[in-house]
Every structure is written in C-alpha cells, then in structure tokens.
Amino acid sequence: KNIPPTLRDVVSYGRATHGEKIFLVHEDERVSFEAFHRAVAAFAAELAKQGVVKGDRIALVMRNLPEWPVAFYAGLSLGAILTPLNAWWTGPELEYGLTDSGSKILIVDAERLQRVSEHLPNCPDLKKVYVSREDDEVAHPYISKIEDVIGDPNSWKDLPDAPLPTVPIGPDDDATIFYTSGTTGKPKGALATQRNINSNIGAAMAAAQRPFLRRGEMPPAPDPDAPQRSTLLSVPFFHATGCFAVLNPVLFGGAKICLMRRWEPEAAMQMIEREKVTQVGGVPTIAWQLLEHPARSKYDLSSIEAVAYGGAPSAPELVKRIKEAWPKSSAGNGWGMTETSATASSNSAEDYEAYPDSAGPAVPVTDLKIMTIEGDRELPIGEVGELWCKGPQVVKLYWNKPEATAQTFVDGWVKTGDLARLNEEGFLFIIDRAKDMLIRGGENIYCIEVENVLYDHPAVMDAAVVGIPHKTLGEEPGAVVTLKPGAEATEQELRAFVADRIAAFKVPIRIEFWHETLPRNANGKIMKNELKKVFTGE
Ligand code: ATP
Ligand code: MG
Known part of the structure; x- marks a missing residue:
C-alpha cells in the first residue's frame, strides 16, 4: 500500500519526498528531484502539444543521459507507451524497433539520429523527432532539439513549476515495451503495465531488509532521515534492469544515480571516489572488472555498501571476492528477465553468502515453480526442469507476436526458458538456459x-x-x-x-x-x- 500506482505518481512522490536532493549526476550536470519534476512536466506539455494521447508509442534511443528519464516519464505521464530501443542497435535494427512498435514520436541523441536518419522514411507512423545534444542547426520542422524545449540539465531547476498531466492512468494500463536481449533469437517487445514496473519498488525494498524477507512478508516504508545513498549505474536504461530495478525504485527511494558516458572500470572507480558511491549495480562482469583492475588500490572505494547484479550467470566465487575487497559491503544477485519487468528473485547479504550459487527466494507476492520441459507436470523440490514464474511483474504479452505470446504466457505464468531447481527454503538455483545445455x-x-x-x-x-x-x-x-x-x-x-x-x-x-x-x-x-x-x- 506504500507503492504508488503509476510511474507518474512516482515522479510526484520523488519530488514531494526528496525535493532538493540530487537525483541525477552526469559529468558536471546535477539534477535535483525538484528540477527533474519540472523537466518532466515541461516535456510532457510539449508532447501533449504534438497530439500524443494515451496508448501512443514513443521510441527512445539514447545513451544514459539525464534526458533519457525525462523523456521516459514525460511520455508515461500522458499514458503513452514508452518504447526504449537498444542504443547499440544498428540502423536496420532500429528501423525494426520503430516499425514493430509503430512509434509516433522518436526521442534520440545526436549520435543515434545520424545512425537512424536514412531509415526514418521507412517508418510510416513516425510524426516527430526530438534530438538531444545536437550541435548543428536543425532546419527540418519534423525534428526539434530537446534543449530548445527544456534547456540543459543544469537549468531544469529554473523551469516553471507546472503540474504533470492529469489524463487518467491506472495501475493496469500499458506502460512500456522493452525488447528482450536477443540472446536466443530476434528481440521480442514485452508489453509491461504500470503495476508490473512499480512492483520492483517493493522488490527493492524487500531486498534491502536484513535478514531477507521471506515469502508473504511485506517490507516497511523507507526511512526518510537515513543518509542519501548513491548508485553507480553501469547498465543501460534501455534494459529492464537499469530502468525498472534501478531508475524507478531510486526515484521513489531517493538515492542519487551516477551516470557514465559508457562503462569503463577506471572511470567507474573515479566516479565511486568522487560521488562516494554506496551501491554498485549491474551485471556480474562489472563486479569482476572492478575487482581485477590493477589500479583498484589507487582509488578510495570505501564508500561501497552493496554490490548487486543480475541478468546473467555469475560464478559463486564472486561473493567471496566482493567480501574480501569491501568487507563492510553486501553482495546481491537477482534473477529476472524482460518478461518479468526485471526482478523476480533476489539473494543478498548473509543469504547470498550461505548460498553463493543461488539467485535467492522469489520477491514478495511472486511464485516460482519447476515444470517438466514438456510443461505437463510440476517437478518435486530439488529436481531440475523449466522455471515458471507468476507475480505482479509478469508482463501482459509480446507486442505484435500472438503466437509467441500464446507459447510463453500460460494462465498468468511465464515460461522462462531457464533450467533451474528450487530448494526446501524456496531458493532458486539457475542451472542454465534450456538452450544453453549440450547433450554429449x-x-x-x-x-x-x-x-x-x-x-x-x-x-x-x-x-x-x-x-x-x-x-x-x-x-x-x-x-x-x-x-x-x-x-x-x-x-x-x-x-x-x-x-x-x-x-x-x-x-x-x-x-x-x-x-x-x-x-x-x-x-x-x-x-x-x-x-x-x-x-x-x-
Ligand atoms: P532473448 O529472450 O531475446 O533470447 P534474453 O533472454 O537474454 O534474450 P533478457 O530478458 O535480457 O533477454 O534476459 C533474461 C535471461 O537472463 C534469463 O532468462 C536468464 O537466462 C538470464 N538471467 C537473468 N538473471 C540471471 C541470474 N541471476 N543468473 C543467471 N542467469 C540470469
Ligand atoms: Mg529470454
């Protein structure tokens, strides 16, 4: 009951609760929760002028700039379906994302606009493009500069204090299309609701509890007087982890997010020292790269309190290494997929040290079960089979893919394609992808x-x-x-x-x-x- 029903409510909550605290840091740009709210309101007003209405798709193709979350929450505030595309995609892949989603608006940075511009004539639904960080003149009426609408991040605090849109939106309304990573085939667009995404707020609060909450227990509300935490974001906003498991829970919880131009371990260590980063989050590789870096001892990394990752398999050895490097810190491993809007299970602190090869128990109000590969029967505890997941984070469907939807989503359960087992305490052990097993x-x-x-x-x-x-x-x-x-x-x-x-x-x-x-x-x-x-x- 503490969790806002929609993402627009999270923006209001963030401002009301954390106000002048810093929310986003990018190079020499610093944006407070208050300034962020103003930028979102101003950009939402601009999108409304363009005729954006509930259910329209808005594509977002940008590296991790402060403009990314502004565009994201501005569109969502109007009830539009935000469709972040992978900023590493090539021109033809971006064209696939734009046409598959039928996006009406594209919000892009200058670098990506160059990559995609020759493909835009092939996107019939597209009406308008907003570009950020464009140095050249833009003569085309179809393209506008974001800075001309809301200014630079450091000036967002001076924007007028305007209200967010008031279009009715509810927790079961469509919110986003995020594309799967494409590890096993062509990326599929997963349609998530407001509730699917905001369920990660509860999951993040639960993961912060010591000892870890068990099934059915609910976390207490965060303490507003606790010192501000600082998160180093090493993964892109355009994947569910960066956006749903970090950005949105942080806007609610009031930490500071430090953005990097691109992931580079030494630059990350400089940032950790400069911004006194307390949480390092992302994929297991980044933890290894920090641990193994020859220059690690040159930097003061003592502010680190937690190193949490997920999204890919991690060696059990990693927990021990993190504890050796930062004895006061806790390590965390979460399991999830685009189809579960990020987090569905989470293992941290003492639990993770006890079970370093587990992705932890399911987050609150989520069920996991192990089924036969044929999907006809549930397997007993301890046996390896396909993992199925049901809970408030499981998305509605794959956009434009009725067949794949029918194969993957069954009575509220998502068939994950992962091989796993559960133990008596409900801890999840991911064995492999069903497709990443070989039979000799x-x-x-x-x-x-x-x-x-x-x-x-x-x-x-x-x-x-x-x-x-x-x-x-x-x-x-x-x-x-x-x-x-x-x-x-x-x-x-x-x-x-x-x-x-x-x-x-x-x-x-x-x-x-x-x-x-x-x-x-x-x-x-x-x-x-x-x-x-x-x-x-x-
Ligand atoms: P596609 O579905 O397009 O082939 P993908 O499955 O890699 O790509 P994502 O949704 O980004 O796309 O990734 C989800 C997958 O990542 C899970 O199904 C699982 O295989 C893997 N994964 C996520 N978290 C963990 C974890 N903690 N440990 C091991 N594997 C994980
Ligand atoms: Mg997958």
Whole structure:
C-alpha cells in the first residue's frame, strides 16, 4: 500500500519526498528531484502539444543521459507507451524497433539520429523527432532539439513549476515495451503495465531488509532521515534492469544515480571516489572488472555498501571476492528477465553468502515453480526442469507476436526458458538456459557448471563453454577462456584442473584462448553463437 500506482505518481512522490536532493549526476550536470519534476512536466506539455494521447508509442534511443528519464516519464505521464530501443542497435535494427512498435514520436541523441536518419522514411507512423545534444542547426520542422524545449540539465531547476498531466492512468494500463536481449533469437517487445514496473519498488525494498524477507512478508516504508545513498549505474536504461530495478525504485527511494558516458572500470572507480558511491549495480562482469583492475588500490572505494547484479550467470566465487575487497559491503544477485519487468528473485547479504550459487527466494507476492520441459507436470523440490514464474511483474504479452505470446504466457505464468531447481527454503538455483545445455551422447552438460569450475582457476578471467558438433556424440564441450592480466596457463593445465573437479565427460575437449574480452551484448551476456565459430572454423 506504500507503492504508488503509476510511474507518474512516482515522479510526484520523488519530488514531494526528496525535493532538493540530487537525483541525477552526469559529468558536471546535477539534477535535483525538484528540477527533474519540472523537466518532466515541461516535456510532457510539449508532447501533449504534438497530439500524443494515451496508448501512443514513443521510441527512445539514447545513451544514459539525464534526458533519457525525462523523456521516459514525460511520455508515461500522458499514458503513452514508452518504447526504449537498444542504443547499440544498428540502423536496420532500429528501423525494426520503430516499425514493430509503430512509434509516433522518436526521442534520440545526436549520435543515434545520424545512425537512424536514412531509415526514418521507412517508418510510416513516425510524426516527430526530438534530438538531444545536437550541435548543428536543425532546419527540418519534423525534428526539434530537446534543449530548445527544456534547456540543459543544469537549468531544469529554473523551469516553471507546472503540474504533470492529469489524463487518467491506472495501475493496469500499458506502460512500456522493452525488447528482450536477443540472446536466443530476434528481440521480442514485452508489453509491461504500470503495476508490473512499480512492483520492483517493493522488490527493492524487500531486498534491502536484513535478514531477507521471506515469502508473504511485506517490507516497511523507507526511512526518510537515513543518509542519501548513491548508485553507480553501469547498465543501460534501455534494459529492464537499469530502468525498472534501478531508475524507478531510486526515484521513489531517493538515492542519487551516477551516470557514465559508457562503462569503463577506471572511470567507474573515479566516479565511486568522487560521488562516494554506496551501491554498485549491474551485471556480474562489472563486479569482476572492478575487482581485477590493477589500479583498484589507487582509488578510495570505501564508500561501497552493496554490490548487486543480475541478468546473467555469475560464478559463486564472486561473493567471496566482493567480501574480501569491501568487507563492510553486501553482495546481491537477482534473477529476472524482460518478461518479468526485471526482478523476480533476489539473494543478498548473509543469504547470498550461505548460498553463493543461488539467485535467492522469489520477491514478495511472486511464485516460482519447476515444470517438466514438456510443461505437463510440476517437478518435486530439488529436481531440475523449466522455471515458471507468476507475480505482479509478469508482463501482459509480446507486442505484435500472438503466437509467441500464446507459447510463453500460460494462465498468468511465464515460461522462462531457464533450467533451474528450487530448494526446501524456496531458493532458486539457475542451472542454465534450456538452450544453453549440450547433450554429449545422451549425457546432459550444463555449460554454466563447467564455466564455474574454470572460474575457480586463479589464472582465468572469463570463460564460456559451447557445444562443438560431433558426428556420433551430437556435441562435445569446448571452452573459450581469457586469462587475467599477466597470468599464465596452458590448455593442458586447465583441462587437468577441470578433470580434477567434475566428471570426465564434462571436461572441454578443446580450450581456446581469447585475447580480448569475450563478446557480450549490452546486458553482459556472452554471445555464444560468435564463440562457436572458433571451433567450427566458420
Ligand atoms: P532473448 O529472450 O531475446 O533470447 P534474453 O533472454 O537474454 O534474450 P533478457 O530478458 O535480457 O533477454 O534476459 C533474461 C535471461 O537472463 C534469463 O532468462 C536468464 O537466462 C538470464 N538471467 C537473468 N538473471 C540471471 C541470474 N541471476 N543468473 C543467471 N542467469 C540470469
Ligand atoms: Mg529470454
């Protein structure tokens, strides 16, 4: 009952509760909760002038600039469906997002406008483009500069104090279309409601409890007198994690979000020192990059209280390493997917130390169950099968994809495509993606299990296990590995290390060394299709 029903209410709540505190930091720009509210109101008024009405789609293609959340909440305040597209997409991919969503308005930064401009004539629904950080003159009436409407972030505090729109919006109204990462195929647009997104506020409050809340328990309201926290955002706003698990709960809870031009570990450490960052959040890779960085001791990182991540598998070893580096901090691992509007389970602090290979119990008012792959029967505790999830965060449907919707969403449950098991206490153990398992002559091999053994080797920085096609066995495991700076290990040594720890049939028959960081998508997930080519010679 403490959670606002819509995202527009979160903007009002943030201003009423946190007012002049700083909400967004980007380079030398600092935006208070008050100034943010003013910018959202001003930009919403502009969108209303353009004829934006409830249900219209607005596409947002930008790196993590302060304008991103302004555009996001301004459109949402009018009841529009905000459709953030992946800012790393190419021109043709952006065209897919714009036409698939039927967006009427595009809000974009100058860099991306260049990338997408030749595709705009192919987007018949598009009526208007707003560009930020454009140095050149814009002569086209169809394109306007965001700065001409609301000014620079540092001047948002001087905008008039105007009210937010009053179009009726309720918790079950459509709010966003976020595209899945495309790890297993073409990205699908997941349509989330206001309630789906705001449920993460409760999940974040629950995760902050010590000891962790168990099923059915509700968290108390945050303490308004507690010192302000500071979050370093290392993941993009255009994925559910950055937007639903960080941005919106922070606007509610009153921390400060530090934005980076792009992720770079040393720049991150400078930011942590400068802004006294307390929470570091994102994907597991970023935690590793900070831990392994040779310049780490040059910076004062003692402000860190929590390192939390999710969205991709993490080695159990990581918890221990975080505790060693920052003894006062707690580590956290959450499981979720675009279809669950970010967080559906969360493991933190003592619980995570006790179960470092678990993504924790379900967040409040959420159910998890393990089903057979065929989906005909629930499996008993401890058995591995497909994870299904039901709760206030499960999205309504895939936009424009009735078949995929019917296959994935069944009676309020989402079939996740992840293989997992649950223990007696309800802790979730993600084994692998159903598609990231290989079968060697009838024996199942979970790639993650083999990867985790490789991570235990002191020289290994990063590891990915993939299937190598084999005539009679079907597939055999192969591994691609990067070593820590200055570390050495041979293929033979690594194979022997793995063979000492897991069954012989799981030991990679070949290990290739990769000399750059492994190819990952924006959400930190290794693009295994790329790596398979190492073995198939494609
Ligand atoms: P697509 O569905 O388009 O193939 P995707 O599944 O990578 O792409 P996302 O919705 O961004 O798209 O990612 C959700 C997936 O990420 C989950 O299904 C799961 O496989 C993985 N994942 C998320 N959190 C965790 C976690 N804590 N541990 C292990 N895996 C995780
Ligand atoms: Mg998926």
